[in-house]
Amino acid sequence: MIDLEEIRIVLVAPSHPGNIGAAARAMKTMGLSRLYLVSPESYPHAEATARASGADDVLARALVCQDLDEALRGVTLVLGTSARARSLEWPTIPPRQAAERINAESGGEAAIVFGRERSGLTNSELERCHYRVHIPANPEYSSLNLAAAVQLLCYELALAAEAGPVDDPTPAISEEDPREAYAEQIEVERFYVHLEAALAEIEFLDRENPRQLMRRLKRLFNRTRLLRTEVNLLRGILTAAQRQAKLARGG
Incomplete structure (x- = not known):
């Protein structure tokens, strides 16, 4: 069963502190609280606190990491969000299936990784992810604000948590060992x-x-x-x- 306390929201190199605060607010409204920031450009920052609008506790618990490896330490399932197609495509799933994938997995921590506001995740960063999560959008205007993307994924996670446990199609051989x-x-x-x-x-x-x-x-x-x-x-x-x-x- 999905445990929202075992899910990390990882923001890679966010450039706008307001987006960090808005992401914290999006997380709290859906019951998530574990925010990881990889090399943020400006943090802590008053604008982040203002945009959090009461989610100060999420900001207070946020961990600032030097690199993505540090943010993913202890994680067994990693999903990276990306709107950009790659020359060598990665296994790609939509947000609802991503939440269901996390819900199905028993044991271990999961992380959803969001890239830079302007350029997203690099190929090297995406290679650290088991799945690429793609949010379907208007192909003529697919730009989505970072905090809005966080809100959408957190919403799907909250729905999956409410739905209860599902069978893991690829379980570990022995959960006791x-x-x-x-x-x-x-x-x-x-x-x-x-x-x-x-x-x-x-x-x-x-x-x-x-x-x-x-x-x-x-x-x-x-x-x-x-x-x-x-x-x-x-x-x-x-x-x-x-x-x-x-x-x-x-x-």
Whole structure:
């Protein structure tokens, strides 16, 4: 069942403090309270407090993070909002399905990530997300204010919480064994770093001309929802491959 206290709203590099306050207000009206700010341009700020209109407690609890990895520490499910299509598209779902996806997942914390007001999320930031959340809008005028987007997603989350629990179509193998829980996003990111290094060492990846290999591999693994034991297993395989590559080179 969805627990609104386990959902983080993450704003990446917000440039307008008023949007931070308005987002806090949007969250509180729907029962959410965990706000994370990644490198905000101006915060704390009087305009944020004014636009919060009584959601001062949400602002007081807000955590300011240096980067997205810090904001996602401890999270097992990440959804990134983006209106912009990519050359290599990410698994995309609408807001209601995003809320249902969070509602279906048992255990672990979830985060919904919102990008910059002008440019949204970078490809690298979106690659940290299991799903891209796209808000359908008028194709001739699809611009949506940051706080309005937060309000819409929080509304869908509140509806899902009220609807009650649903079955998880991709449950972890054993909820009682923490080793069989979904891997935290920071563990997955460390695996990706290890994977890229190992592929370069065995000369499968050309770092001078990587094309979209790592993006495709990240999309594949994000889609499978790796468990903690699976991450450890894969990294063990990579370590063994690196060892053999070193021996083959006479190292």
